[in-house]
Amino acid sequence: MPAPKQTVRRSLLVTSATLLSLSVAGPAALAAPAPTASATAAPPARMSAVGGARLALPGTQVDLAPGVPVLPKDLTARSWIVSDAESGEVLAAHNAHWRLPPASTLKMLFADTVLPRFPKGTRHEVVPADLAGMGAGSSVVGIRAGHTYTVRDLWLGVFLRSGNDAVHVLSRMNGGVDRTVADMQAHAEELQALDTTVVSPDGYDEPRQVSSAYDLTLFARSGLQKKDFREYCSTVRAHFGSAVIQNTNRLLSGDTDVPVYQGIAGVKNGNTTHAGATFTGVAERGGKVLLVTVMNPEKHDHNEVYKETAKLFDWGFQAAGKVTPVGELVPPKSVAPSPADPAPSASAAQATAGTGRSGARPAVSAGAGPGSGVGTALAIAGGVLALLAGGGFLINRRWPLPDLMRRRARP
Numbered sequence: 001m002p003a004p005k006q007t008v009r010r011s012l013l014v015t016s017a018t019l020l021s022l023s024v025a026g027p028a029a030l031a032a033p034a035p036t037a038s039a040t041a042a043p044p045a046r047m048s049a050v051g052g053a054r055l056a057l058p059g060t061q062v063d064l065a066p067g068v069p070v071l072p073k074d075l076t077a078r079s080w081i082v083s084d085a086e087s088g089e090v091l092a093a094h095n096a097h098w099r100l101p102p103a104s105t106l107k108m109l110f111a112d113t114v115l116p117r118f119p120k121g122t123r124h125e126v127v128p129a130d131l132a133g134m135g136a137g138s139s140v141v142g143i144r145a146g147h148t149y150t151v152r153d154l155w156l157g158v159f160l161r162s163g164n165d166a167v168h169v170l171s172r173m174n175g176g177v178d179r180t181v182a183d184m185q186a187h188a189e190e191l192q193a194l195d196t197t198v199v200s201p202d203g204y205d206e207p208r209q210v211s212s213a214y215d216l217t218l219f220a221r222s223g224l225q226k227k228d229f230r231e232y233c234s235t236v237r238a239h240f241g242s243a244v245i246q247n248t249n250r251l252l253s254g255d256t257d258v259p260v261y262q263g264i265a266g267v268k269n270g271n272t273t274h275a276g277a278t279f280t281g282v283a284e285r286g287g288k289v290l291l292v293t294v295m296n297p298e299k300h301d302h303n304e305v306y307k308e309t310a311k312l313f314d315w316g317f318q319a320a321g322k323v324t325p326v327g328e329l330v331p332p333k334s335v336a337p338s339p340a341d342p343a344p345s346a347s348a349a350q351a352t353a354g355t356g357r358s359g360a361r362p363a364v365s366a367g368a369g370p371g372s373g374v375g376t377a378l379a380i381a382g383g384v385l386a387l388l389a390g391g392g393f394l395i396n397r398r399w400p401l402p403d404l405m406r407r408r409a410r411p
Contacts, residue, residue, distance in 0.1 A: 047097035052327030055096045062092035063324040072311040076299040079213040082316040085289040088329035099195045100295050102211035103270030104162040105278045106203035112223040113187040114174050120152040130172045135204040138164035159232040160247045167202040192330045193218045205274045213293040220267045220280045233266030250306045258303045261310055277305035283313050290316045
């Protein structure tokens with residue numbers, strides 16, 4: 001059960017430099033592609049009940065009461081979810097467990113699985129085999145065979161440019177694409193993300209590859225507890241070789257019709273033919289940290305996925321503390337308390353801090369800074385995770401997110 005709200009505040013301190021967002025016009029290639037239609041027609045009548053019975057129902061789930069703002073009227077996404085990142089409370093959802101193509105938001109699971117395995121300073125010389133097997137039309141950061149890159153370079157390529165080439169190089173370093181897919185699937189199951197079937201580590205459209213707004217939120221919540229993950233997903237611009245690359249997350253970098261969202265701190269966007277536009281974001285405002293995932297808006301206006309995400313963030317910050325939750329984000333199996341063990345054990349905490357695969361318990365009941373680019377400074381200081389009460393997974397606790405609330409909006 002979530003801890004009382006007053007007990008979850010101020011448990012970790014953030015000492016981060018202000019991120020200045022400058023109005024530097026990027027090349028046209030940096031623009032996010034326009035959404036496209038999904039082949040899936042309608043959500044099932046019953047879906048997974050992980051996180052609560054309400055989340056198994058199709059349609060919008062929210063408990064409005066006096067003082068709770070109404071949801072935005074013009075939401076067109078096939079699936080979305082608004083949750084409290086700290087307590088795990090789901091404030092509202094729409095087809096949260098609908099299994100849909102995830103596009104590059106699946107890279108959050110890839111990063112959460114593979115990122116801890118290689119120190120960021122590790123250098124790797126790319127060979128042609130590292131880049132084999134990428135789908136036609138893949139988004140790339142521009143990795144070239146015969147060149148040497150640090151692991152940090154590769155992750156910046158994954159997060160900022162959604163580079164499938166960077167994903168394939170890291171997958172080869174991890175033992176190959178097949179092993180990486182198997183590792184990702186196992187990690188998804190550990191996180192209780194049971195809507196997800198992984199076929200390709202980069203999120204490229206493949207038959208049977210699906211996830212859900214609920215699962216993508218679990219991936220983001222788990223990944224954000226890793227310092228390097230937070231750094232990469234919150235970086236606006238960075239040097240990559242002789243070029244400067246910019247994050248295609250428009251709530252972070254801004255665009256002509258989308259301003260930088262106050263308090264935004266990541267996480268990951270995606271767009272493919274079958275998935276349409278997908279996005280998971282995390283933002284902090286007024287001491288509250290929210291996660292919002294939006295999948296495939298049916299309205300195909302430019303940057304529509306970001307516009308609908310911003311509206312849901314606005315609603316969530318107004319509704320937090322007033323609305324009755326309709327479900328919860330479940331913890332990983334290895335830290336899910338059983339009736340005989342209400343608190344995570346020290347061994348479970350250690351397992352979660354590493355791979356998170358040992359010491360697994362049965363799943364929770366279903367009913368229950370250098371990375372900145374031209375003119376942009378980003379210094380993520382602090383970032384030390386306090387393992388309070390023996391818990392390695394920071395359920396109900398403040399994460400040391402980058403302090404983006406004092407950032408300047410784009411002129």
